[in-house]
Amino acid sequence: MTGRDQTLTTRGVYREIITTFFFNQNSVNQHATDTVVLFRFCQESPTLTTAYEMHPDNLKLMLNGKTLVEPAVVDFSNRMKKKKNAVFNQPIEVNLNLLAAQNVVLVRWTEDNAQTGAQPVPPVPEEPPKDYYLIVECARRKSMEDILKTVSVNRVPSKDSVYKLYQSLGGGDGDIVTDSQKISLHCPASRSRLTMPVRGRNCDHIDCFDVSSFLFMNKAQKARWTCPKCNKSVQFDEIVVDEFMQTLLNNFPSSDSIDATLENNEIVVREAKKLVKNDSNRNVVETLSNSTYSWRRYLLRFAIR
Numbered sequence: 001m002t003g004r005d006q007t008l009t010t011r012g013v014y015r016e017i018i019t020t021f022f023f024n025q026n027s028v029n030q031h032a033t034d035t036v037v038l039f040r041f042c043q044e045s046p047t048l049t050t051a052y053e054m055h056p057d058n059l060k061l062m063l064n065g066k067t068l069v070e071p072a073v074v075d076f077s078n079r080m081k082k083k084k085n086a087v088f089n090q091p092i093e094v095n096l097n098l099l100a101a102q103n104v105v106l107v108r109w110t111e112d113n114a115q116t117g118a119q120p121v122p123p124v125p126e127e128p129p130k131d132y133y134l135i136v137e138c139a140r141r142k143s144m145e146d147i148l149k150t151v152s153v154n155r156v157p158s159k160d161s162v163y164k165l166y167q168s169l170g171g172g173d174g175d176i177v178t179d180s181q182k183i184s185l186h187c188p189a190s191r192s193r194l195t196m197p198v199r200g201r202n203c204d205h206i207d208c209f210d211v212s213s214f215l216f217m218n219k220a221q222k223a224r225w226t227c228p229k230c231n232k233s234v235q236f237d238e239i240v241v242d243e244f245m246q247t248l249l250n251n252f253p254s255s256d257s258i259d260a261t262l263e264n265n266e267i268v269v270r271e272a273k274k275l276v277k278n279d280s281n282r283n284v285v286e287t288l289s290n291s292t293y294s295w296r297r298y299l300l301r302f303a304i305r
Helices: 144-153 158-168 211-217 243-251 291-297
Strands: 012-022 035-043 057-063 066-069 092-094 102-112 132-140 180-184 197-200 239-242 257-263 266-271 275-277 283-285 299-303
Touching: 035 057, 066 092, 102 132, 144 211, 144 239, 158 243, 158 266, 197 243, 211 239, 239 243
Parallel strands: none
Antiparallel strands: 012 102, 035 092, 035 132, 057 066, 057 102, 180 257, 197 239, 257 266, 266 299, 275 283
């Protein structure tokens, strides 16, 4: 046990562990750019079947005397403000040059103190301290092409999305009823047109986000892994490709959005009409050219079965 970090003692109940692990340097190619060693943390929970990346509060991590992670600077005047969304941390990548045959790891963290004063408080008996797992793993970095292939396997059939839309338009026993629904063909994060439309498995909405934009957003050190549309948690293995949205993208190649209505127990989708301003600054509805041909070309029907 080394001396306590005075910065950490002001932030809550101080905790520290020192552990060792062995690493066979001959087991990896030291010059391979796609091979990495990762330090990962997840919180222990008896009811959690899938553990996601989560760092302890005010984490300080050292390997063989070298600091890998320093505690973030905290604004103590705002400590009582709760964050809207949980932050899921990224694995900590370790330079292979820092590893030896036997390695010493020092982990310091705190149980957050509810008080804003400098004096730490003892843990509440009814609220046991949070326990974490520390995992050291050797991994191979995947290319974006490989990642997209993995994502593309998990798909939502068109009929499932059509029935969800059917319920929202007043069919079946839908709780939310509307006369029509506008569906955007643009990603809410990047504002660009969707290429591979995805959403979280537990998302309730039809609108999708683009998988490439979503993955790029979550490459940051403190990733949120939340849906940019509804803010629900979306982990990598919960990303699903929506086949219904892919059909819309293929059939409306130049549209920003489409309108969906329920007609004779069928979902009918049309290119959304745009509001534009004329020279007199009056809002007018932009009409489609060659109405008969264009209207039929930009109209799809989905039977409810």
